[in-house]
Amino acid sequence: MMVAKISPGRWYCLEFMLRNNIPRQKYGQLSAWVDGVLIGHVEKIRFLNSEKIKIQRLAVYDYFGGSDYEDASPKDQRIYVDNLVISRKPIGCFAPNP
Secondary structure (H helix, E strand, C coil), X not given: CCCCCCCCCCCCCEEEEEECCCCCCCCEEEXXXXXXXXXEEEEEECCCCCCCXXXXXXXXCCCCCCCCHHHCCCCCCCXXXXXXXXXCCCCCCCCCCC
């Protein structure tokens, strides 16, 4: 898996793909791209075990740190999210970053 370095003061295009599985089958997938470059892909994931479970919400969180003071961020940090899109098909980045 590739590590993407994110620098402050610049906009990035982050894309994530989740392909769910049929309950009890192990073929779910997760992928991630930064500015159109694939940085991670995992296959053969079983997210669901029951047909009664449905996706009901999506939450976007940013988190930096760990479980104690030593892992915490050394300063306050902010993230701005713009043009959030949820789609059944890939849409790609809107335009190159200037």
